[in-house]
Structures are given as structure tokens and as C-alpha cells.
Amino acid sequence: MMAGGSSRAIRIQNWVLWAVSVLFMTALYWDGLRAWFIADDFAWLGLLRGVHNADDLFRAMFEPAAQGTIRPWSERGFFLLYESLFGLDALPFRLTAFATFALDLTLISWIARRLTGSRIAGFAAALIWTSNAALATAMTWSSAWNELLCPLFLLSALAFFVRYTETGDRRLWWAQIGVFILGFGALEINVVYPAIALAWALFVVPAERRGRMALRAAALFPVSVLYFALHTLAAPLPKTGGYGVHVDGRIFHTLVLYLKFSLLPQDWTAFGHQAWLGKAILIFGAVSLVALVAVELRAGRRAVLFGVAWYLATISPVLILPDHITDYYLTIPLAGLGTVASVGFSGSPVRRAWAAVALALYVCTSAPVARAATKWHQQQSEQVRVLVLGVEAAHQAHPGKAILLEGLTPALYVNSIGQSALYPLEIDEVYLTPGSEKDIEVTGGVADTAKTVLEPETAIHAINAGQALVYRIAGDHLRNITAVYSLTAPAKFPGSETAAPARVDPGNRLYAWTLGSGWAKPEDGVVWMRGRAWIQIKSPSQPGWKLSLEGFLQGEQLKAAPRHLRVSAEGIEIGTTKISDPETTFQRLFPLPDALVGRKTLNLEIQIDPVTRKGGEDYGALFGKIALVR
Amino acid sequence: MIQSITSQRLTAITILALSAMAIEGCKGKHSQQPAVKNEEAQPVAQILSSFKMGDEAAQAQLLKGFYVVENNSWRWTAGSFTVLLKPPMASAQKGGTLTLSFSVADIVIKKLKTVTLTASIGTTKLKPQTYSQAGSATYTVDVPADLLAKETVTIDFELDHSLPPGSVDLRELGLIATAVGLEPK
Structure with a gap:
């Protein structure tokens, strides 16, 4: 009776801690639920328009993208399925991202509990992972769902492996392999899973089973090697551009930057914080973690190294991209940081108190930035929503007319028209008014303004001939300014009324x-x-x-x-x-x-x-x- | 064993939560994703004789050399900028007065000492004025009647100096314009 009551109490405690971590995540990234589509999302949303038969579907699912990526579950399949079900309603996409991360948190808590035997440590691991501002992108941008889905595969496979090491049940071993292989469809980083399993075997599995389990984990490496070979064959690694692969000394510089962003938000000073305070927090965090690892190793407890191994293994694939450093690549490695830090919540009361202070400082530092960054992302996407749905409304009100847009900011252009945002809606005649190109800097992957901005002669002729209408963004909607534009355009572009375009x-x-x-x-x-x-x-x-x-x-x-x-x-x-x-x-x-x-x-x-x-x-x-x- | 049961319970709860979210997500239209209702009704299109820089209805009259409106009230200009104005009634007979209200930024005076502003209509240059102190200022100049005998008039403003791109801002900076207008004499 006593045992039953005790087990029920433990279950309730576990459930409460899980619920608190998920509620904290939901509250922190609430604006991410309200985010709309932006930038690369439109490339994936545009796939459905080209799917008319099974061959089209196969190509849409598996043809390598420009960056050499093949992610059928997390990008193509996700967008194809959800767009076919919900159209351009972003909420189901966002809910799925939140649900995925809730599952991630469940699993990382379970892993941390396995490592430390402490429920509080499991909760702390989830809290640390959630609080980091680097997650703001993944929690607001549907194209970054892969960063949430990949750890779900990694952690699920690892959970099967952990249970296999504990029970020897071979069904768990094969379940692990199945999840591991499926994980390649989410993100290329899945290739590091054998290293994660090996780290668990080496640092966590008791000595009597360690050698056997390490050999088992090592047997997974050929799968990753085979995947890498096939992937490279289908989509050779780019050598130039933002995603150019460079294996050289810059790897260490990139690692140091990512370590820094793991402890202190990348945009710390941009949010009005003092640089010196940032340095102090950075030093405090780094010293605390190093000290924790040192104390654990000195005491002969190697489990803390599992978190270190997770971090290094999952960050390693992006260290060879020195020209594309972005904090959202930390989404998966940060689970390792949480796991390392969670070890601090086991042991003596003094150590737990120290860990609690460090956690409080970390959360207070990172969570407000995460919230602000999430809000910023949501606001950016809201502008895109107004533009895209505003053009759709204009198209419905005036079928057959081309739409000219006036007054787009460079950021809005890059996030919408520059990414063919109207293509999924099959609205092809959308242009920018003449002169719009002056403020817009076109970078890789963004539509050239030579194609999206009409020349004055063409625009004026189209407006005068009743073929085109001009709209300007006015807060939460578009305003039809055709009449006043047609009055002023001839003065703005003298001679254009009677000349042919270039x-x-x-x-x-x-x-x-x-x-x-x-x-x-x-x-x-x-x-x-x-x-x-x-x-x-x-x-x-x-x-x-x-x-x-x-x-x-x-x-x-x-x-x-x-x-x-x-x-x-x-x-x-x-x-x-x-x-x-x-x-x-x-x-x-x-x-x-x-x-x-x-x-x-x-x-x-x-x-x-x-x-x-x-x-x-x-x-x-x-x-x-x-x-x-x- | 206990942990296993707890884990199963958590999994079941998570799946339930996921299902609930999925059902909610499937409901089609959502209050958080409202449709965009455009402003289609266009007031009688007219060119104004005078306007403030934050006036949305007059944005199209800023032909070139003006940057984005700030605080809904002012805009930085480049070294040369152009507006389109409607000559006010009777100005084609009696002439008019052109007024540009603006501020000269501290940084402009520090770097350039003085700036001279000249307006022109077509090939006719109007009287230039020089400013050597930072702060609010007004450029006021008489415009001969014959230059205003049109439906609309394009007025070019030119500064003798401006801050080049990269010195203070990525943009070329001239004045901080707040309003412009033509009035009859």
C-alpha cells in the first residue's frame, strides 16, 4: 500500500515536472504559434503546385534542394502534406512544431533522469534546452522544423538503445535501428547518431556491459558511412557559397563561436544589454560547466561526458560551414548542454544550490531574449502574411489584373516576393513598382529585381491600359493607390508614358x-x-x-x-x-x-x-x- | 519498473496532447490567421498643394530622394530630392510661395559647416538659402506665376553638400524634411 502510494506520488511528480516544462516552453515561445510563413517556407509551399502525379510527388519529395539537402519528412513531406490539408493556414504547422519540441523535452528529461537518477535534473535539462534564445528560429519558422524533428529521431533511437542496454531485449535494438534510419529523412545531422550511442555505451553503461554495448554501437557507423556516401553521390557537397564546405582551421573558430552563443545569446548587446555583463555571464557559465565536468571526472563519474559528446557530435556537421554561422544550428547541440548542466542537480545540497543559482542566471539571461526574438520573428512573418494574403484578396477582387506593389522594405522583399511567395497561390503577375529596386540588395537565393520590378514604361502602360493595379502596404492590409499613382508616375518618370521599355x-x-x-x-x-x-x-x-x-x-x-x-x-x-x-x-x-x-x-x-x-x-x-x- | 510505468504514462499523455492539438489544427479557419481585408475604395485622386511628410495620401508626390517616414512625421532626404505639387488657385496669375519645413541635423553642421538649399522648377533655379545652424529651419522662396501655370509642378531641391553614404549612415543624408507646400501670394 505504501509502495503503491509512493509510486503514484512519483508519477504525479514526474507528470507535474513534465507539464511545467511544456507550459514554460509554450509560454516562452507563444508568439511562435502565431507566426506565419516566411522566406524559404514558400519554396516548400510551392512544391504542391507542381505535383500532378506519382512521379511529380516522388521528385518533389526526394530531389536535392539547392543547398544539397534531401529532407523528405521534415521539409518536403511536411509542407506537401500540411499544405494539401490546411492550405496556407500556418497554425497547424506551428502546433506540430510545438508538439514535436514537447516530445523532445519529454525524451531529454527521461535521458537526464537516466543519467543522474534525479527528476529535478531531468526537469533542469528540459528547462536549460528550452530557455536558450537560439531556439527562437526553430520555434517560429516552419522551415526550421527539421531542427526539432531531428532530435526527436535521435532521442527516440537513443531511448531504445538505452533500454536495450538495460534489458538486452533485441526488439529494442532493431527498433532503434529503424528510428535511426528514418531519421535521415529529417536532417543530415542524424548521421552522428552512432557517435551518440557509442558515447552512451562508453560513459553511462555499467562496466560489465560497457565493452559489448560499445561494440554494438560501433556497428551502427557503417549505416552512417553508407548514407553519407549515397547522399554525396546524389547531392555533392557544395564547395562555394554560403553552404560551402571547408575543412580547415576555421573549424575551431566556428566551434568557439557556437560555444559562446550556447551560453550567451548571439544578440545580447542588440537587445540593449551591456557587453561587460555579457562577458561576466559567459565566464561564469563556462567556469561553472568546466568545474562541474572536472569534479565529476575526478570523482570517477564519467556520465557527464555523455552530454559533452552529444554537444560535440551534433555541432560537428555545421563546423565545416564557416560562411554560414547561425545560432539556430545550436538547437540540437543545446540538448547536450542541458544534459551536462543537469548533472549539477544531483549530488550534495551545496552543489544543487550552486546549480540552481547558475540555472536561474542562465534562464534570466536567455529567456527574455528568446521571447523578444520570437516576437521579432513573428512580426516579420506578420508583414509577409499581410502582403501575401493582401495580394490574394486584391487578385480575387480584380481577377485578371496584374498587381504592382509599392513601398516594400528590403527585408519584406527578401522574405516574400524575393522568395516567390505568391507562387503557391498561383498568382504570377505580381511585380514591384519602378524604382523599388534601389533599396533592395539581392543576395543568393532571392529573386533578382530585374525580374520582379517593372520598368516605368511597362508599369505606366499597364496601369493606363487597365491591366494593372497598384497597392501599398498600410499596416494590416493593402491600400489600392492606383489612381494617385497613375497621376504622379508620369512626373516621377518623365518621358516614360511614350517610350518603350528597355x-x-x-x-x-x-x-x-x-x-x-x-x-x-x-x-x-x-x-x-x-x-x-x-x-x-x-x-x-x-x-x-x-x-x-x-x-x-x-x-x-x-x-x-x-x-x-x-x-x-x-x-x-x-x-x-x-x-x-x-x-x-x-x-x-x-x-x-x-x-x-x-x-x-x-x-x-x-x-x-x-x-x-x-x-x-x-x-x-x-x-x-x-x-x-x- | 516505476520509471517504466511513468514513462508509459507520459507517452500516453503526450500522444493525447498531440492528438488534441492535431484536432484543433484541423479546424480550418483560425482566429489567429484572419483574412486580410484591403482598402479598395480610392478617394478622388488628387495632387495636394501642400502636405506633411507623414501624410499617407501624399506619399506618391515624393518623387525621389526621400527616405522612409520616421515617427510618422519626418523623413531624411538625400542631397537632391523632388516633390510634385499642385499649384494653388490663382497662383498661375499672382505667383506663389514655396515653403519647405525641415531640420538641419547637428551632425550635418558639424561635418559640413553650412548647407545651401536651392529649389528649381524645370530649368529655372529659385533663390538659394544657406543654413549654418543646427535645428528647425524653413526654406521660403517666391515662385513666379509663369512657372505655376500647369496642372502639377515638379520641384527639384538640391543641397550643395550632403553626408555621403557610409560617413554617418549607409544612406546619403541631407535634411530632415517635415513638410512642403505651395501657397498663393
Whole structure:
């Protein structure tokens, strides 16, 4: 009876501690539940639009991304499934992220309890992991769900391994392997799992079973090696760019930075805190942890090294990315920090008191920054929500009209239009007003403003022709400013009302007015030229400009015969070229003679020979972009 | 054994919580994700004769050289900036007065000592004025009637000096503009 009562009390205590840790997490990151989609999310949300059959689905799930990642569960599958169920409602995505982290906390508490035998230590491990400001990104950004799902696989596999080492039940061993292999679909960091299992075997398993279990854990390494080999074959490691892999001395510098961010928020001073106070906290935290590890090792207790091993193993894959240092990569390693620190909550009352003070300082330091960072992320995503759903509302109110957006901040551009945020909604005719490009710095992976900003001539013509409307962001909605914009634009861009643009996309209906004779009817954003076609383009204001032609010919056309292209402007020949198999996609640059400088408009004549004749019609070539370039 | 039972209990509770969250998540529309209602009604589009920098309705009249509005009341300008104004009634007969209200920042005077502001309409330059003290200031200049005999008038402002990008800010900085307007004489 007594034993039953005691066990019930323990269960209640465990449940209460778990509930408190999850409630603390929910309260701290509450704004993360309200966050909307942002930046990379739209690349994943755009996948569904291209899925029409099983082949499309397979490609969408497993084709490597630009950074060389293949994460079918945590990115592609997650977004494909949830978008098909909930559309662009972000709440189910966010709830799933929170639920995932709640499971992570459950498991890390269980692991820490196994290490220390202390329920308070388990609670402390969860609290330390949760409080770190580096989690703000993963707790607000659906594209970073992989950082929460990966530890769920790692910790679940480890839990099976732990129970296997305790019971010898082989079903647990195989369950571990199954979870481990599935974990590769969440994040590449899963590759370090064998090192984590080995660390448990070496530092935690009692001596009598240690050797056997270490050998067992070592047997997992070939799985990781095989995965790494296959992954590298499918998506070679990038050598350049932000995700370029560099194995050199910078690894140590990167490690030191991540260690620093683990103890003190990366944005400590940005939130108005004193730098000296940050240094003091950093030193106090580092000294406390080192002292704890030293005391434990001196006493012959090696379990504390498991947390160290977790941290180092899970941070190691990102140490070779010195050009992409971001605190959210700490999401998984920080579980190791929590595990190390939790050891401080076992042992003498003095040590526990010391650990409690350190924990209080850590939480007081990090949690407010985590909360503020979460709020900031949520506000950024709210602006994106207003823009994307505002454009959707405008599109529904004015079907068939192109939407021009005025007054986007650079950050909003990078987080939305620059990431094709309207593509998932199948709204393709969304542009920025002329001049918007001046403030926007385009970096890798963001749409070039040359494609997203309309030139004044095109914009003014589209507005005057009733093809386009202009909207400006006004707080929580968009405001239709077409009327006032059309009044002021001619003064802002003098001469644009009567000139042709310097860039023409013949297949885009907004440029239809620049096409002369010799063009077929546009279909699906492309238009065929016949054997001879005319088009208007802006005249260069100075010598030294070139005419750029980008086009497309079908493979069978080129296999039948090479094509000869001749271009002239205002009757002056500016270039001829030959296009042969297999150059189906071609680009040519023709210098413009000085005689063409300073005119209002250039009438271009493009001839192609021979043409393909089908159904009584001539088909010459498709043109993507015709533009003046330096 | 006890820990095993507790663990099973925790797992069951977690699964229940997860299920509850999933059910809640499946309910479609959510109060936290309200639709965006745009402002479609456009007031009669008009060009104003004078306006304050925070006036949302006049933003399109800032043709170039103005940065983002701050505190809903002022904007930094670049070294040259342009506005579009509507000549007020009777100004085409009697002429008008152009007024730009602004502040000269301390840092501008410290670095540049003085700044001279000149407005021009088309090719006609209006009378320049020089400022050598930091603080609020007004540029006021008479505008001949013949320059105002149009529906709208584009007015270019130019400073003889400005703070280049990178010296104080990443932007080129001129004045802190608060209002601009044309009044009849």
C-alpha cells in the first residue's frame, strides 16, 4: 500500500515536472504559434503546385534542394502534406512544431533522469534546452522544423538503445535501428547518431556491459558511412557559397563561436544589454560547466561526458560551414548542454544550490531574449502574411489584373516576393513598382529585381491600359493607390508614358503593346514568332549598349536544320547568328551601333530561317527576354 | 519498473496532447490567421498643394530622394530630392510661395559647416538659402506665376553638400524634411 502510494506520488511528480516544462516552453515561445510563413517556407509551399502525379510527388519529395539537402519528412513531406490539408493556414504547422519540441523535452528529461537518477535534473535539462534564445528560429519558422524533428529521431533511437542496454531485449535494438534510419529523412545531422550511442555505451553503461554495448554501437557507423556516401553521390557537397564546405582551421573558430552563443545569446548587446555583463555571464557559465565536468571526472563519474559528446557530435556537421554561422544550428547541440548542466542537480545540497543559482542566471539571461526574438520573428512573418494574403484578396477582387506593389522594405522583399511567395497561390503577375529596386540588395537565393520590378514604361502602360493595379502596404492590409499613382508616375518618370521599355518579355501580356506584326497569339506566358517579327524596345541613351536576346527552339527543329537568326533595328542590321543542335536554349548579344543612340524607340526586326510549318502556320522561335544590356 | 510505468504514462499523455492539438489544427479557419481585408475604395485622386511628410495620401508626390517616414512625421532626404505639387488657385496669375519645413541635423553642421538649399522648377533655379545652424529651419522662396501655370509642378531641391553614404549612415543624408507646400501670394 505504501509502495503503491509512493509510486503514484512519483508519477504525479514526474507528470507535474513534465507539464511545467511544456507550459514554460509554450509560454516562452507563444508568439511562435502565431507566426506565419516566411522566406524559404514558400519554396516548400510551392512544391504542391507542381505535383500532378506519382512521379511529380516522388521528385518533389526526394530531389536535392539547392543547398544539397534531401529532407523528405521534415521539409518536403511536411509542407506537401500540411499544405494539401490546411492550405496556407500556418497554425497547424506551428502546433506540430510545438508538439514535436514537447516530445523532445519529454525524451531529454527521461535521458537526464537516466543519467543522474534525479527528476529535478531531468526537469533542469528540459528547462536549460528550452530557455536558450537560439531556439527562437526553430520555434517560429516552419522551415526550421527539421531542427526539432531531428532530435526527436535521435532521442527516440537513443531511448531504445538505452533500454536495450538495460534489458538486452533485441526488439529494442532493431527498433532503434529503424528510428535511426528514418531519421535521415529529417536532417543530415542524424548521421552522428552512432557517435551518440557509442558515447552512451562508453560513459553511462555499467562496466560489465560497457565493452559489448560499445561494440554494438560501433556497428551502427557503417549505416552512417553508407548514407553519407549515397547522399554525396546524389547531392555533392557544395564547395562555394554560403553552404560551402571547408575543412580547415576555421573549424575551431566556428566551434568557439557556437560555444559562446550556447551560453550567451548571439544578440545580447542588440537587445540593449551591456557587453561587460555579457562577458561576466559567459565566464561564469563556462567556469561553472568546466568545474562541474572536472569534479565529476575526478570523482570517477564519467556520465557527464555523455552530454559533452552529444554537444560535440551534433555541432560537428555545421563546423565545416564557416560562411554560414547561425545560432539556430545550436538547437540540437543545446540538448547536450542541458544534459551536462543537469548533472549539477544531483549530488550534495551545496552543489544543487550552486546549480540552481547558475540555472536561474542562465534562464534570466536567455529567456527574455528568446521571447523578444520570437516576437521579432513573428512580426516579420506578420508583414509577409499581410502582403501575401493582401495580394490574394486584391487578385480575387480584380481577377485578371496584374498587381504592382509599392513601398516594400528590403527585408519584406527578401522574405516574400524575393522568395516567390505568391507562387503557391498561383498568382504570377505580381511585380514591384519602378524604382523599388534601389533599396533592395539581392543576395543568393532571392529573386533578382530585374525580374520582379517593372520598368516605368511597362508599369505606366499597364496601369493606363487597365491591366494593372497598384497597392501599398498600410499596416494590416493593402491600400489600392492606383489612381494617385497613375497621376504622379508620369512626373516621377518623365518621358516614360511614350517610350518603350528597355526590357521586353514577348510572352508576357504586359508587353503585348511592344509587339508588332509577325507574332502568334501568346499561350501560357510564351509566344512564337513567325519567320519575321517586329518588336519595339527603348533606344540607348549612350553608346556602348548591347541587345540581348534569350530564346528557345525545340530539339526537333534544330535536328531538322540549324536556324539562322538576323536582327536589325531601324533598318540597320545589328547581327546575324546560327543556332545549331543541341542549343535549344540560346542567348546572343549584339552590340548596338552608335547610329541607334538617342532615339525615342527602336523598332527591331527579327528574322529566322528556316521556320517550322505546322497546321498551316509558321513557327520560328520562342523568345524569353529581349533587353538592352551594358 | 516505476520509471517504466511513468514513462508509459507520459507517452500516453503526450500522444493525447498531440492528438488534441492535431484536432484543433484541423479546424480550418483560425482566429489567429484572419483574412486580410484591403482598402479598395480610392478617394478622388488628387495632387495636394501642400502636405506633411507623414501624410499617407501624399506619399506618391515624393518623387525621389526621400527616405522612409520616421515617427510618422519626418523623413531624411538625400542631397537632391523632388516633390510634385499642385499649384494653388490663382497662383498661375499672382505667383506663389514655396515653403519647405525641415531640420538641419547637428551632425550635418558639424561635418559640413553650412548647407545651401536651392529649389528649381524645370530649368529655372529659385533663390538659394544657406543654413549654418543646427535645428528647425524653413526654406521660403517666391515662385513666379509663369512657372505655376500647369496642372502639377515638379520641384527639384538640391543641397550643395550632403553626408555621403557610409560617413554617418549607409544612406546619403541631407535634411530632415517635415513638410512642403505651395501657397498663393
